[in-house]
Amino acid sequence: MFERERIRHRFTARPATVAAVAEVGDYVRVTLTGDAFADFASSGPTDHMRVYFPNPVTGELVAPAADGEDGITRPAAQTFGRDFTPLNVRDAGATRTVDIDILRHADAGPAALWAARATVGDELVVVGPKGSVSAPQGAQRALLVVDGTALPAASRFVDLLPDSTEIDVLVCGGVTEDAARDYLGDSRRYTVTEAQLELTDEARDLAPDAGTFVFAAGEASALLPLRRYLRRELGLASAQAVTSGYWRTGVVAWDHHAPIDPFDPED
Ligand SMILES: Cc1cc2nc3c(=O)[nH]c(=O)nc-3n(C[C@H](O)[C@H](O)[C@H](O)COP(=O)(O)OP(=O)(O)OC[C@H]3O[C@@H](n4cnc5c(N)ncnc54)[C@H](O)[C@@H]3O)c2cc1C
Incomplete structure (x- = not known):
């Protein structure tokens, strides 16, 4: 009754260009695209991707890079990656676009800070989703x-x-x-x-x-x-x-793989 089909996607790092920015309620909706999005796929409701933002102080974008057909190379320098839910994947000529809705929040970190000033042509890097669970x-x-x-x-x-x-x-x-x-x-x-x-x-x-x-x-x-x-x-x-x-309140770049309940970590 609760079975969910799992499929894997090509795991890679995709350079992304902002194609559109819009206000949607409490969110900044950012439309991302790029040549590497031609096979971008997401068919599960809980899919997520790691979006790499520029260093909020220097503005430099440090992020993983694609490593062959399947895989990524992680840089040695500090990165600013946060998780977002891919929305509205659609074809756009020879490639695809995907939206992310970034919530404006107090104590804004690199993602929320970047979103407040996002403009068409800005660049990010997207890693994942690794797979989809229906x-x-x-x-x-x-x-x-x-x-x-x-x-x-x-x-x-x-x-x-x-x-x-x-x-x-x-x-x-x-x-x-x-x-x-x-x-x-x-x-x-x-x-x-x-x-x-x-x-x-x-x-x-x-x-x-x-x-x-x-x-x-x-x-x-x-x-x-x-x-x-x-x-x-x-x-x-x-x-x-x-x-x-x-x-998590007070935690920068909370890792969602960490257990919510340390006394019952199986998830
Ligand atoms: C699987 C998954 C999917 C997600 N999908 C989305 C999505 O589609 N849209 C979205 O907006 N977020 C989503 N998130 C949450 C998002 O990744 C976090 O809110 C992230 O911390 C925001 O990054 P930041 O750089 O703005 O803040 P950080 O640098 O991570 O944190 C800075 C400070 O802000 C606080 N903070 C972080 N988020 C909030 C918040 N929402 N409200 C108040 N304080 C906050 C932290 O506790 C910390 O004190 C998702 C998270 C996961 C794990």
Whole structure:
């Protein structure tokens, strides 16, 4: 019911040029392209790519380079790579374009700083996605618990889940119901709840059951009690309840592979 097909993509570093910049709600939407994007692919809702930004002090772009057909070479010097969700991949002549939505946030790091001044013609480097894991095709319901950093992933679930799956979106971290609806659009039906209480209580009210797939992503510490509720109290397996820390308060370039719950690191 919660099976998800996995496919691998060619793993490489792609030099990217900014083809367009737009304001989309709380985000700066940046459209990236370049010759190396001709075979860029992304078909999974939780796909992510590492985007390399210029050094915010010197402006120099230091980034991995392609190493043959499959593989990359990492530079010795410091890099400024951050994870983003690929959106709206489309053909553009002999190549392709992909969008990323970069949330404006307080305590802006290299990504948010760069986005505030992004202009057409700017250059970045994109590594990944290494592969795609499809949306589950057999779930009766999907509960998507997301803050602003994971709303782009939620939009991909909304696009990629079958029509037979009911979708409940629980937004947190200051995202309002109206902002979420504006962002997700009206391509299909879903409910949106804006978290007012502790996230676990909000999720409990939405009653995830045996037929519900759960995706929860956002600030890592905020997800810890929710993850314990899903995994320990409800006993949901990791294939049914996917939790992912997309950033962590006070941590620069948070590594989302780090466990949210150090006492239950299996993910
Ligand atoms: C798989 C995955 C997919 C992601 N997809 C997206 C996406 O599509 N769009 C998107 O905007 N983000 C996304 N993120 C989150 C993004 O990678 C982080 O927010 C990243 O830290 C931003 O980089 P930065 O250079 O602006 O800040 P950093 O240099 O990493 O951090 C600087 C400071 O800002 C804080 N900070 C980081 N993010 C936030 C925030 N959102 N709100 C408040 N404070 C913050 C940090 O705690 C730190 O104190 C994704 C993360 C992962 C793991």
